[in-house]
Amino acid sequence: MITAENLTKRFGAKTAVDGISFEVRPGQVTGFLGPNGAGKSTTMRMIVGLDRPDAGSVTVNGRPFAQHAAPMTEVGALLDAKAVHPGRTAEAHLRMLAATHGIGMARVAEVMELTGIAGVARRRIGGFSLGMHQRLGIAATMLGDPHTLILDEPVNGLDPEGVHWVRGFVRSLAAEGRAIFLSSHLMSEMAQTADHIIVLGKGRILADAPVGDFLRGSERERTRVRSSDARRLGLLLADPGVAITQAAADTLDVEGLPAAQITRVAVNADIDVHELVPLRGSLEEAYLALTGDAVEYRSDPAALAA
Structure with a gap:
């Protein structure tokens, strides 16, 4: 278990981590998300004592990392695979x-077999691909059979089979009762792996919730409707607070109106409704909506088009 209380870190005039408090609990995968420069890596470094907090505290399994007599048996950390x-x-x-x-x-032999690197055990690391570096790093985190794992971008550089393996691996570790703290920029992968989400933006916590609650709390109501006259139905539903997208010739995706109201409009206009399906927002959409104002480095689409 990881417990942070009012954790703060400054580099000169810049506050990289600004008074954050959170817990990473046993038995679940906690996803750690945020734009580049949000303070994720600094937070992870403070957990394992590589950076000293300017204020606040953080413990792993009840103690600061440096106070554990055998830290590798308490926490395995992969912060930089290379x-x-x-x-x-x-x-x-x-x-x-x-x-x-x-x-x-x-x-040693067991963790090499576990991570699929037994066949390259006697090869020099300098010739490894990024994906093989990641597998070696994960093997190192498991040497002490720790209760808590901290993995910073562990699927970076892995092929689809490797990504699938990491997902199953961390899920199995959580099922054993271990606490897993996992960062990634792959939203689709995080949606399939994490039980709980912590989102950081400009050094502050923007969200700390179970994945399902995070999605429900950030999405607008969206409905896919297939009808006998999609064009006319779209005109009837049009409103400044409603977003309508034509998904197919006979199908509209309607955001901002309850399904019951869409049905009433269609029935009153004698338009047959063949399908009415609620659409759930993705983790990526919810994340982008939440962190839109917290992105430190933003590209200019106009410049790309020029």
């Missing part, structure tokens, strides 16, 4: 880490 010596082999790298905690070779 922060390894390129001249070492994968096996030598893991054996070196294992030696710091008295972990034997049997466990």
Whole structure:
């Protein structure tokens, strides 16, 4: 379990993390989202003692990370998959880490098998792809069989099979009762993996909720309606507060009107309704709507079109 209370970090005049409090609970995957520069990596670094907070505190399983006698058995952290010596082999790298905690070779072999790198155990890390670096990093986090895992962008560079494996892996760890703190920019993947979402923007928490609650709290009512006269129905439904998109020749996606009202308008105009389906917003749509004002580096579409 990770508990942060009023956690704050400044770099000169810039406040990277601004008084945030949150918990990462056992038995679930907590997704950590936010635009670049939001303070996610700084937060993760403070959790494992790589950055010192200017105010507040953070504990892992009840203690600051540095106070654990055998920290690798409490928390496994993957913050930078390429922060390894390129001249070492994968096996030598893991054996070196294992030696710091008295972990034997049997466990080294076990985590290499678990993460699919046993076949390249004696290859030098400098020749690894980014995806293989990620698998090696995940193997390192599991050496001490920890209760808590912190994974910063673990699917970066993985092929679809690797992404699928990471999803199943972290879900299985959460099912065992472990606390998983996972950051990613892949919203579709996070929607399938996370139980709980924490969204950071400009160093502050914008949302901290179960995924389902987060989606319900941020979406407008949207309905897909298929009818005998979509064009005329669209004209009848048009209103400044209503957004209408033509999904097909006979189908409209209507945002901002309840389904019952759409039906009444159609019936009163003698338009047959063949289908009426509520549309649920995606995690990506909810995230973009929430963080629109918190993006630090924004591209200019006009400049791209020029």
